[in-house]
Amino acid sequence: MLDPNNSRLIIAGSHTYTNLDDLPSVRNNISRLAAAFTNPLTVGLNPDVCRVLEQPKDPQEILDAVYDAAAECTDTLIFYYAGHGLTSLSEGGLSLALPTTVAPRPHTAVRFDDVRLGMLSARKAPRKIVILDCCFSGRAMVGSMGDSSELAAKSEIEGTYILAAAAETKTALAPMGEECTAFTGEMLHILESGIPNGPKLLTIDLIYASLHARLTSKSRPLPQQRNRNEGAKIVLARNAGYSTGADREGRIIGYMTSAVKADIEPHVVRVEMNSSALSYAKRIRSAQLLAYYDSGLKVEVCAALEGFLKSSDIRGMERVSAILAIATVDASRTDWAQETLISITDDSGALPYTREKACAALHSIGAEWHSLQGYKSILADKSIELDRRVSTAEHMVECHPKETVTAVQFMWFASRSADLNPRERIDVLRKLCELHPVSISAASEEIDRINQTLQSES
Numbered sequence: 001m002l003d004p005n006n007s008r009l010i011i012a013g014s015h016t017y018t019n020l021d022d023l024p025s026v027r028n029n030i031s032r033l034a035a036a037f038t039n040p041l042t043v044g045l046n047p048d049v050c051r052v053l054e055q056p057k058d059p060q061e062i063l064d065a066v067y068d069a070a071a072e073c074t075d076t077l078i079f080y081y082a083g084h085g086l087t088s089l090s091e092g093g094l095s096l097a098l099p100t101t102v103a104p105r106p107h108t109a110v111r112f113d114d115v116r117l118g119m120l121s122a123r124k125a126p127r128k129i130v131i132l133d134c135c136f137s138g139r140a141m142v143g144s145m146g147d148s149s150e151l152a153a154k155s156e157i158e159g160t161y162i163l164a165a166a167a168e169t170k171t172a173l174a175p176m177g178e179e180c181t182a183f184t185g186e187m188l189h190i191l192e193s194g195i196p197n198g199p200k201l202l203t204i205d206l207i208y209a210s211l212h213a214r215l216t217s218k219s220r221p222l223p224q225q226r227n228r229n230e231g232a233k234i235v236l237a238r239n240a241g242y243s244t245g246a247d248r249e250g251r252i253i254g255y256m257t258s259a260v261k262a263d264i265e266p267h268v269v270r271v272e273m274n275s276s277a278l279s280y281a282k283r284i285r286s287a288q289l290l291a292y293y294d295s296g297l298k299v300e301v302c303a304a305l306e307g308f309l310k311s312s313d314i315r316g317m318e319r320v321s322a323i324l325a326i327a328t329v330d331a332s333r334t335d336w337a338q339e340t341l342i343s344i345t346d347d348s349g350a351l352p353y354t355r356e357k358a359c360a361a362l363h364s365i366g367a368e369w370h371s372l373q374g375y376k377s378i379l380a381d382k383s384i385e386l387d388r389r390v391s392t393a394e395h396m397v398e399c400h401p402k403e404t405v406t407a408v409q410f411m412w413f414a415s416r417s418a419d420l421n422p423r424e425r426i427d428v429l430r431k432l433c434e435l436h437p438v439s440i441s442a443a444s445e446e447i448d449r450i451n452q453t454l455q456s457e458s
Helices: 024-038 059-072 112-120 137-141 149-153 182-193 204-217 248-263 266-274 280-293 295-309 316-329 331-345 352-364 368-380 386-399 401-415 422-435 437-457
Strands: 008-013 050-054 076-082 127-133 160-164 201-203 224-228 235-238
Touching (some): 024 182, 050 059, 112 127, 201 204, 204 235, 266 280, 266 295, 295 316, 316 331, 368 401, 386 401, 386 422, 401 437
Parallel strands (some): 008 050, 008 076, 076 127
Antiparallel strands (some): 201 235
């Protein structure tokens, strides 16, 4: 899930124009999306980290907001825009129209390339998401939100993701008489109502698959996606439609398969899977897409994934991703995957992030007990920094909600430890409040006490 305090969200939109046709539904997009992202039952961002720019007056207002958020963000940075998308500006690139934009005058609109640079300036944010609901928004995918080697090195597990309402040469739809635009309206339906019989947490790629299926059924313009470094695996929201029905996994795979078959060219994906010039994260993702496209290719896909595991330069978390992918593609390999993942969770020499990912992967394949034991072994490993283990406690609860009490006890212990400075202890207590609202009163008293101590010392 997104960190509610350390993530940043910018919602920008223009609905009334001086020189272009008005888009009344964009006004509703903005208000409802802000509500969905701050709803504690769905995305759950703190309203203080969300900035809404309705009817921005000039490009600087949007770009300043992006750069300000990028400087502050240490978790997930999200930029959303709804309005007219123009291609006649910026030598054919995408520009985002403002209320006073004049089509022949580039300086009156926001070049998406400038937004891209602002997003890339967020050096401390491991995850970046761009959502564009405008005509020709597929033009935003010319280029990358994660091409720089420096950025890739800082983002081993998380990545970058672009979700666009329409292809590079197609027009997005704002249906007359409907409350929201076609794209955002369906996205809001997924965030607010969830995916029936889907998983407890919704990743970006699953939201995209459901969005694609819903728009297809209504013969509306289809969305486009692009991701780097497993950006598609970012968990965006809790699933309001979560259930434990027996056919849940089948429905998830059905969503993924229908979207993939409509959205990929298999020969291109095969080339990406086999390209040593690409990151292992990208190659693993391409392998999974190929398997979704045609289950008859699982032997080829598994052989490629096994080849990755034999490589000396594959990183720990990419190794876990490859193991999980093999088990997902070929269910007969689940026992092997479980044993291999357990060995990673037990390896005190592995990075904490890698061990955590292995725990989450064990949960994904149904090895609940081994997953929980792996999390607990990290919590007990005193060679790992305490603030890192606090994050492990949070992640443990995402997979094992019944262990909330264990996580809460650990956080109370951490908040009183001399291993953390006062600011770090306050951060732990705030995380505790988010995880366990019953503790808010006691945690608030402790935060006040720490702040009083800091003031007296200054």
